[in-house]
Amino acid sequence: MSTPTLDTDVVVIGAGPVGLTLANLIGVRGHRAVVLEARQELIDYPRGVGLDDEAIRTLSTAGLWERVQPFTVPHHVVRLVNGTGQVLATNDPTTEEFGHPRKHGFIQPLVDKELAAGLGRFAGHELRFGHRVTGLEDRGDHVAVTAERLDADGAVLETVTVTGRYAVGCEGGSSFTRKWMGVEFEGKSPSTRWVVVDVADDPVGTPSVYLGADPRRPYVSIGLPQGVRRWEFMLHDDEPTDLVDDRAFMDSLLRRHVPDPSALKIINQRTFTHHGRVAATFRKGRVFLAGDAAHLMPVWLGQGWNSGVRDATNLAWKLTAVLNGDAGDALLDTYTTERRKHAADMIDVNMTAGTVMKMRPLGGWLRDRTASALNLVPTWKSYFTELRFKPMPRYAAGVVVDQVTLTPGTARASFKDGKLFPFVDSAGSASPVGLQFIQPRVTTNEARDVLLDEVTGDWWTLASWGGDPTAHLTAADLAFVRRHRIRLVSFVPETQREWAEKRFAGSPAPVTVVGDPSGALKNWFDVRACGTVVLRPDRFVAAACLTQQTSTALAALKRAGALAEGVPA
Incomplete structure (x- = not known):
């Protein structure tokens, strides 16, 4: 039986950075993609803040780095400090093996906007907002994706079906695609909650990143492009989540960092929980997972966004090769083989970093003494300085x-x-x-x-x-x-x-x-x-x-x- 005329080559579910990157990489290599997004527009609040050199290499391949670069700041230094401000470790890699500084700060909504705009370069591409996916069918030689088309109020206007050679779920941790695949989402979801606050007109002005391993209340302070300052504060178990809606409470968190928290211009405030989970497989037939749909990791090392882009990088060329007729179906099995282990390794490192951050007074005292000793030994010190604790992707x-x-x-x-x-x-x-x-x-x-x-x-x-x-x-x-x-x-x-x-x-x-x-x-x-x-x-x-x-x-x-x-x- 011949394959029917299909709407596209790849149906991408989710218009986050991973789905948009994947669609751009498919486009620059000559194939079509339709991106289905349940929201009516891109998410406008910041999430990720760290962009690494591997991701930049991918953005260059997609022809988008020059567009994205204005929304980044290169050479983001990360310092781990204790409750008294003592620097326990400095992460300051200065090498540029892959052609760019190892770490950049960035404003995600502005970068995502450029990724979405990049799809307009390709005649066969579509980005369809207000399309909530409700069904998937693998028909052997192609897939059919069913979605409800929604109006601005969320009412269903009609049900549509989009057909393609493959489908990739990039719709985040609550992924419909992963649930349809029926795969386990292995790992942990610690109960610790954090509140993130983004402020305009940076009232501090120091660049780079401070991870505050303060036993009283761990925090993060980040200098970002375009004068944005981000803070993240851990909520204690006895503090209800809705307490963050009280401006007096938020001012009390910020008072240790600025003279007048009441004068701050808050542009984003959200509460989140860290997760460390990875899907048992990233493929089922003609359907794949990428990004947060495939793995969730804590934010400590800024690798959630970058790990998702690595997925897109790996999967895009393999889909292209098969679509071209250059390779057989077995090539696509190597996507899970190669990407799952590295994602799991990154989750482990991030979970460990979170444990270090949240140590209580006695554990914190031991951590501080150990860090001071390690900083005296050049080899051990370089382990932190040169980012050696971050597992580089290696496909065995x-x-x-x-x-x-x-x-x-x-x-x-x-x-x-x-x-x-x-x-x-x-x-x-x-x-x-x-x-x-x-x-x-x-x-x-x-x-x-x-x-x-x-x-x-x-x-x-x-x-x-x-x-x-x-x-x-x-x-x-x-x-x-x-x-x-x-x-x-x-x-x-x-x-x-x-x-x-x-x-x-x-x-x-x-x-x-x-x-x-x-x-x-x-x-x-x-x-x-x-x-x-x-x-x-x-x-x-x-x-x-x-x-x-x-x-x-x-x-x-x-x-x-x-x-x-x-x-x-």
Whole structure:
């Protein structure tokens, strides 16, 4: 039976940042999306306040970073302080491995507005407000999503059905999609409540973030773009939630931070509870979960928004590959395999951070003494300063190839138990497979001092250090490269770029020569026992090998990603 004419390729349920990011990424890669949102407009109150470098890389891929950047402040420093103001730990990462400062503050409603506006670039995209999803049906070769179209007062005007190849639930923690899938939402929901207050015309004026681990009442104070100051205060168990509606009570919370709380211009005030939950699976047939629908985490490390964007980044290229006919259905199973573990790890770290924040007097005293001791040891201090406690996404299973054995679908973190081969010298023992590749500033014949992604593009890349990436490819390999639009790149020292341009001009396939003026790429390869890498569309390393092994690595990657052979259908 032939597939009927469908309304769209992907039905996205929920117009939050994850759904909007996903729809934009689908659009820039040439496919259609319809976004259904129950509300009549985007949420206008701030929620997330932290944007990281990985998310910025995704926004750049979506062509939206320049639009979003004015609503951010780079290099957000986080300091953990105790009840007397003593700094216990400082989180101040200064490296820019992925091309941007590691942490930014941002105003979420303004950023979300730009994400929504970005959909207007794509002729086949729609953002439908006032559409409350009430039904899902997986029909084997496509999905049908039923929604009630609502008027401004919430009355039902009609029931509509939208058909697509796939559906993705991005509608938050109370997700209809997750409930329809019938999957467990595993984890904890601590009873602790917090009140968040956003104030215009920042009355404090200090930038960055303070996490106040005060046993009397833990708090957070955050300097945000456009003169906004955010405070968050923990409510005690004996304080009813409706107490926050009493301005005198709120003034009493703020009085420790400003001379005259009654003069503050409050622009947002809400009460929330932290959650630490993750769905048992992110896929059921042609239906997927992303963002808060898939996992909920406390706000301590500012990773809720960013983790959702990582979901969108991972899922978007895989849906695109299958929609293109470039990969089989098995590729989509790797979405849960890759994203669920990292989301669960982030939840664990956030829950631990919350426990540290809420310590009572005796526990707080022990915490303070321990933190003081740790700050005296450079290695331990850097654990906090450089954000090493934040687990970087590393995909040990999925669309990866083990560096030592070249086994498809799995990747060990290191080969420290023995050298990769007896004849391989390397200063390091960590495998880069499953990790995100760096993004230094580079030079080409056409561009000067640009970020690497601007050169490699947003799809597959096969890159070798110092030589011709086609040198060890067979005719069948070159056909596979053409089939999957894999960009062939040679990384060379800037001093060698002119030579390489001439030398590789006669290669059997086009080679982009990339100069490495800073030495960042040379240093990267120098300690990783590989001369060639294959980068996925999300810039994670799918395979790393000695250059002579490139053909074998490509064959393994083909199996790991269920990638098609032959010409496109």
